[in-house]
Amino acid sequence: MSGHDRSRRVTIREVADMADVSPSTVSRAFARPDRVSAATSKRIFAAADALGYYTEPVDTVPSRTLQGMIAIIVPDITNQFFSDIIRSVQHEFNLAGFALIVAESEESASRERAAFNKIAAYVDGVILTSSRMPDAMIRKCAQTRPIVVVNRTVRGVPSVVIDIGTGIRQAAELLVSMGFSRVTYLDGPSASWSVGVRWNHTYEEFRKRGVTVRRIWPGLPTFVGGYALAKQYLNDPTGAVIAHNDLMALGFMAAMRRQGIRCPDDYVIIGFDNDTMAQVSDPPLSSVGNTPPKLGKTAAGILLDRLNGRTNPTQSITIPSHLIVRESTGKATSDS
Numbered sequence: 001m002s003g004h005d006r007s008r009r010v011t012i013r014e015v016a017d018m019a020d021v022s023p024s025t026v027s028r029a030f031a032r033p034d035r036v037s038a039a040t041s042k043r044i045f046a047a048a049d050a051l052g053y054y055t056e057p058v059d060t061v062p063s064r065t066l067q068g069m070i071a072i073i074v075p076d077i078t079n080q081f082f083s084d085i086i087r088s089v090q091h092e093f094n095l096a097g098f099a100l101i102v103a104e105s106e107e108s109a110s111r112e113r114a115a116f117n118k119i120a121a122y123v124d125g126v127i128l129t130s131s132r133m134p135d136a137m138i139r140k141c142a143q144t145r146p147i148v149v150v151n152r153t154v155r156g157v158p159s160v161v162i163d164i165g166t167g168i169r170q171a172a173e174l175l176v177s178m179g180f181s182r183v184t185y186l187d188g189p190s191a192s193w194s195v196g197v198r199w200n201h202t203y204e205e206f207r208k209r210g211v212t213v214r215r216i217w218p219g220l221p222t223f224v225g226g227y228a229l230a231k232q233y234l235n236d237p238t239g240a241v242i243a244h245n246d247l248m249a250l251g252f253m254a255a256m257r258r259q260g261i262r263c264p265d266d267y268v269i270i271g272f273d274n275d276t277m278a279q280v281s282d283p284p285l286s287s288v289g290n291t292p293p294k295l296g297k298t299a300a301g302i303l304l305d306r307l308n309g310r311t312n313p314t315q316s317i318t319i320p321s322h323l324i325v326r327e328s329t330g331k332a333t334s335d336s
Contacts (some may be wrong), residue, residue, distance in 0.1 A: 010053045018047035071101040071119045072127040080275040088296030152193045167288030167321035172205035180240040187217030188244035226251030246271035246278040264330040283327035
């Protein structure tokens, strides 16, 4: 890039100036994608790329003798999405001779940082799964220990994320083919990066097809959270629903059954994550499927490579998704 000194760290204010937005808008674009319009986000990301904003890896304190211990921090240990990742990570590190420490942040950025601070001195590296911490805080943590971020992207830090675009496009195509012109989206917690990414993709895919999406949020990404949002949905039902994850979808379905409203006769619904409960629910839940075990295995591989100095520490990997159609949308496919 002409005229710019790449030997120094580019600041967020420089990105803001080039994109003609405030520094706080730049911060939101990276940490809370749904809080910034698609056009503004595109301009910000282009400016960041042109300036080289955190295109280089975060400098980590040189490793000492390995202690044989790794940590993983998750928002909710009871959520199967996260427990599947934990199990996969543990399997990979067991094979490599490492023990695993598991910590839960309870959806709190401050608890996540506190857990990291307490654990860091005893481990060789940390996997942050669906981190609720701001980008700057994650980069600060990455200066003290090698980190891999799962289900989140942070510039300068290795990551493993889901390409949910394909699955959401397939969901939009299915609901449009069924004749729906309005869809309700039951969204998750406001602090979640994946919430913003899923919402932006969902909104854009339906907008392109002339379908209105009504967003109900924020909600707890749990069975109870989905159950609680049913009342708001019934104030203006659309007949088609997409939930931020399968747990919310199942809670919503339970609340609707309590009102005598059944799926798929009275409405259809799609979730995310394709967990076990989606497959055995009544009716079985259509879901945008991803593979948490693959996320965990890939993240473990990146971290092991970093600890052994084998790969580029800026490595980021994307795992594909696809829609699995079951009876909650009135039809099923052979891979259900």
